[in-house]
Amino acid sequence: MKRREFLKRSALMGLGIITAPTIVPSSVFGKNAPSNRINIGAIGCGRISRTHDMPGVWKYDNVRIVAVSDVDRRRLDDAKKLVENYYTKKSGKPYSGVNTYEDYRQLLADSDIDAVLISTPDHWHAKQAIDAVYAGKDVYLQKPASLTIEEGRKMSNAVNATGRILQIGSQQRSMEQFRRACELVRNGRIGKLLSIEVRLPGDPAGGDPTPMPVPTGLNYDMWLGQTPSVPYTVDRVHPQQGYGRPGWLRCEQFGAGMITGWGAHHFDIAHWAMGKEYSGPIEITATAQFPSSGLWDVHGDFQSEMLYDNGVVVKGMVDGPGKPNGVLFSGTEGWIFVSRGRYRASASDPVSDASSGGPLAASDPRILGSVIGEHEVHLYKSDDQHGNWLECIRTRSLNIAPAEVAHRACTACLLQHIAMKLGRKLHWDPRTERFRNDDEANSMLSRPQRAPYNF
Template sequence: MGRREYLKKAALGSAGLIFAPTIVPSSVFGKNAPSNKINLGQIGCGRIARDHDMAETLKYDQARMIAVCDLDSNRVADAKKLVDGYYEKKNGKGYMDAKIYDDYRELLINPDIDGVLISTPDHWHSQPAIEAALAGKDIYVQKPTSLTVEEGRLLSDIVHKQGVILQVGTQQRSMPQFRIAAELVRNGRIGKIHTVKVGLPGDPSGPEVEEMPVPKNLNYDMWLGSTPEVPYTETGVHPQKGYSRPGWLRKEQFGAGMITGWGQHHFDSAAWGMDTEYTGPISVEAVAQFPKSGFWDVHGDFMVKAEYANGITMYTSGGYTNGIRYEGEDGWIFVSRGSYTASASDPVDKEKSAKALNASDPKILTSEIKDNEIRLYRSDEQHGNWLDCIKTRKQPISPVEIGHRACSVCLVSHIAMKLDTKLEWDPKIERFKNNDVANSMLSRPQRYPYGTNYIKH
């Protein structure tokens, strides 16, 4: 008997209640009966939720999205319309009446919910994911996995202790070209690799903005979460109309810019081919330009050099074509998303990124991976893989520790951007060697009562 069924029967027994039968469409019986489905709650209902996480997850018959949560009452109302409308079109009127929450902690205590998708701003990833794990919920969390290295380590440790299924939203793992490239590299098709070049753009500086009244539809204090209290500006949060790219992506208070925003995607994929998924660099150094004026303050043009114990050097810069280029003794392989975007407002130069897989010799790409060679985890779609793993209890293609390690590369790279020196990193203990200033940047002060420091576990 599942957790949900047990709680329902216990409630009936203790209260001595009798419920009248509910009339439901015939399509919900048999393999599609509600009791056979994975009940989901959506936490965060902005751009990436609507365009990507909700859109992809709703397609799967094995799941039902029964709840939505956001600190913006307009956005959560829109999300409910989206969910209810989707199911009405598919299953008939009245099939779904998604419950609305304005506080994810209330959603997490709903015993009917089996799993949650967390599509919040970057500074609100780790805390709800940790609390979801402690509540026994399975989790799909958007990248970057954490705001700091220490926060990410706590998340990974608690997820493992609780035994829940956590999938990181690094969906490049479910795109065939990234798996093919990594398999070819791991099986020596370009010889011993010595260099990896990651193309990753920076962000432009922004306008000057003035303080504004907080909209009545937004719980701004909770939106700020563990970060410092600052005056509200629409430019620093998200648009009040529409779902275009939000301004918080360009504020260091809430993240680190593109080095974490897209960096976790590319560093995760690069690690797949480099066979460094469960470790990290041993040194990192960087140069970067930061805005001298304007409201947005994340990095612009930059270059990061990271050295690994296996002899590989990884360079990351906006000067390279967006994607990953593995260079070996016998040739090179380049892989990118091609023309794919997760959201209509993704800052992608589609023309330059159109070719998703390329090599120094076309024959490399048609090389067959034999049965006795390395074959990597295969997934057709990130959200579907998560749902399958919820049922089988197998680990997903982007588990929490791999996500934490990829995010850590982003975060130590950002620290190196701030410090004009080469940093030596110990990936085993996740500390810098002989640099107290750099180590102090592995965590951030947290504004009570928000933050992972205040979670009881």
């Protein structure tokens, strides 16, 4: 699909003129018809892949996970067993048809694979997505879209150039309360939108930087990828026993911390409610606390503020007492608050029930009961994030969270991260994706790339 047509369809969808297709029951295709089956390869077989991404697709009858890839041999073998045991239990017959690849590029070269799940650390997301679409694969990509804004732009351009279906794992778009909140805001149920508060979890400092021997079976050099070579320590990578929350999430070398880790979800919802999914802020300020010791160096408590060209101010902060995790929309005639409630993508999600708000609330209960009229804005409806991706692979339709939307949400997060570092107001041009008259800030749109894993 050409970029112009892509944007046109997106605009029409926002107006409710185009609706999402419904998942077609397996009985329509013939449950066991190989020609109708989508063969999936899973790249990255850690916590989020095992508990969220692979289960999100293997439940569909016309999908089969046929291959797994990971640079850690132990996790690779575990993933093969996990998938084969699932299909054995589901079919009642022994199943052993999952191929393993230590190098994801070999998986991409497998012509039997139609699409891939990418569930790797953040620094690999954009590179692997680009490689996948140019290999002719459709992609489900874990958020955030990229480590830097420049990488995200390259990723979105590659998807547009190849016409592949890429969907970001911003599953809040497929939760009814988030779509409902955004529709109510879009249709003026709280009057003119004035501000949005985005409340994210915090990340503790710590981590042991003491170098350790690289575990047998881990290709640590490839795990580091295009980032600088640094000594191995388990707190920098992932647990060697079990699948708890990995340390790389708290290392800036591999990601920006919660500003992208959860910000990619919540700031995307802010964009959806404003109709700014293909744009971004024009002014950004932020302050943050950064650890002074230990291995983990991502931001802690922070305050940010972004101004959009519609006059809306979007504020970011760490959740806490009186400020539960979620998104608060404030307008001239009331407010709406939305959150995940008790939903968890994995058991180790860093948000407790105590810090979570209810899934949907408003200043006046009548706001939530308001009916969206036939000629008002109806947003794209999806009831299942992975299922929507699979359906759009079949129909070649625009999915609920496409590459450009993912890139713009991630950009808003990374702009705040840059502002945290510089400690001054930044002026951004969403059209050119450059800072205005600020060479220092523009130098932070990309990072050096280590060969041979560079883009």
